[in-house]
Amino acid sequence: MPDTPPPGPGPTEWNPHKIGVGPWDEQHPGRARPTGPEWDPQLLDEGDRRNVVDAYRYMTREAITADIDTRRHPLHIAIENFDNDSNIGTVVRTANAFAVDTVHIVGRKRWNRRGAMVTDRYQHLLHHDSVAALAGWCAGRDLPVVAIDNTPGCVPLETVELPRRCLLLFGQEGPGVTEQGQQAAVMTCSIAQFGSTRSINAGVAAGIAMHTWIRQHADLSRAW
């Protein structure tokens, strides 16, 4: 089951700048308020300053998630979380933007949500205690695991055809994808580098890899 998002305001509610829209009656003078369970009465009364696209203004969290569910891609993302969670928020936010099916957190359950900018509220999240548990979950669904790392034996992400249904597995700063993670994967893909650094930030690598999948498999006519 997806984890329940934490209650209360998040970073985008603290934003002092006016983004979004004001109360419905101010925005749409003379137009009847929409009715139905997908509309949030408080947002209609007070305005909607959340970090959501305009198509979702005034809608409840549940209604937004349900709408994304009708368009989610058969792409799963997993990130190992054994000792460093600083990139997970970025990964979740990018996964939300690309309508990823589920983000899997492997290892420690807790992670720093600040970088997610509240996008985790609309993203299915699943926790697994270990890489073995994640691998078992994928095996039960015939979902191939593709590790993303620049380790010996990897193939270039720039030239590989990613499976349409797959889970992309990312490692952490320092150790990279664990040995168990690489063993569970049908292949490991590297992102080409040309400078001096051994690797790029895991959140950036996740964005590049997700977008590679999008370029290969998404229906771009359905993007916002």
Ligand SMILES: C[S@@+](CC[C@H](N)C(=O)[O-])C[C@H]1O[C@@H](n2cnc3c(N)ncnc32)[C@H](O)[C@@H]1O
């Ligand atoms: C900062 S890297 C550390 C591991 C790296 N193998 C090393 O030797 O330093 C953390 C994670 O970001 C991703 N990553 C960073 N650079 C990458 C690259 N050039 N190709 C593929 N993945 C990369 C991988 O998922 C990796 O596990």
